[in-house]
Amino acid sequence: MIGPKTAKHAVRRTALSHPAIDATHAESAKRKVLSAYDDPGSDEEITRRTFMANCTLALSGVIGLGLAIPIVGSLIPKGNAGGGTWSPLSADEWKKLQAATDTPVKLNFTLKSKDAYLPEETNDQFVWGIKTTEDRMRKARPDLFSEAPKANLPYPVVTLGFAIFSPICPHLGCRYNYDAGSKKFLCPCHGSQYTFEGAHVAGPAPRGLDPLPLREQKGQAEVTWIRYQDSTADRIVVSYTA
Numbered sequence: 650m651i652g653p654k655t656a657k658h659a660v661r662r663t664a665l666s667h668p669a670i671d672a673t674h675a676e677s678a679k680r681k682v683l684s685a686y687d688d689p690g691s692d693e694e695i696t697r698r699t700f701m702a703n704c705t706l707a708l709s710g711v712i713g714l715g716l717a718i719p720i721v722g723s724l725i726p727k728g729n730a731g732g733g734t735w736s737p738l739s740a741d742e743w744k745k746l747q748a749a750t751d752t753p754v755k756l757n758f759t760l761k762s763k764d765a766y767l768p769e770e771t772n773d774q775f776v777w778g779i780k781t782t783e784d785r786m787r788k789a790r791p792d793l794f795s796e797a798p799k800a801n802l803p804y805p806v807v808t809l810g811f812a813i814f815s816p817i818c819p820h821l822g823c824r825y826n827y828d829a830g831s832k833k834f835l836c837p838c839h840g841s842q843y844t845f846e847g848a849h850v851a852g853p854a855p856r857g858l859d860p861l862p863l864r865e866q867k868g869q870a871e872v873t874w875i876r877y878q879d880s881t882a883d884r885i886v887v888s889y890t891a
């Protein structure tokens with residue numbers, strides 16, 4: 650005979666093992682066991698794959714940006730000196746420049762150059778300096794004061810009453826000299842000629858001479874070397890090393 654307590658348990662067991670409920674439990678268990686990976690092509694699997702692909706793309710973007718910023722940053726000229734390292738002129742060379750009148754002065758100095766992550770290097774170099782004014786340069790060299798984006802220099806053309814020229818001919822990179830007789834800078838390689846202010850007046854060079862940054866720090870004059878691309882009318886920075 651079944652007592653009231655036993656009968657209650659029997660009813661509950663009977664209810665739990667009803668065929669409809671058993672089928673629902675089996676379906677639910679099956680759903681739990683099957684993951685998206687077990688069901689390729691399902692909506693869930695495709696959504697998960699798309700999510701993973703987007704995560705990978707986003708991560709690649711972050712890594713790429715992290716690498717790109719320092720690389721691009723090293724190529725952009727800075728406003729203080731066009732982006733290069735300042736090299737001091739000796740007291741004698743500075744005196745020579747200060748004593749200049751209507752003849753350009755060849756200024757020898759030790760060029761300090763530092764390229765990205767490489768250690769600083771030094772080598773002997775020279776630049777040309779002239780005594781001039783901004784008004785005079787504006788008249789003689791309108792190309793240096795043009796509003797065209799690529800013509801603008803990120804530093805003054807005239808500093809302390811002087812302009813400094815790179816000794817590199819903008820045609821194909823030879824070194825030019827100053828000819829006191831004709832009062833012109835002459836390039837021996839292909840005959841390009843430039844006025845006292847560096848304006849191009851003859852020969853195949855595509856532009857005038859390239860000014861370089863000059864500044865005075867604690868009584869010492871300093872210059873920055875910039876190598877511009879040859880054979881183009883635009884001034885495009887190639888490097889800050891010789």
Ligand code: FES
Pocket residue numbers: 818819820821822823836837838839840841852853854
């Ligand atoms: S390199 Fe100076 S004219 Fe050609």
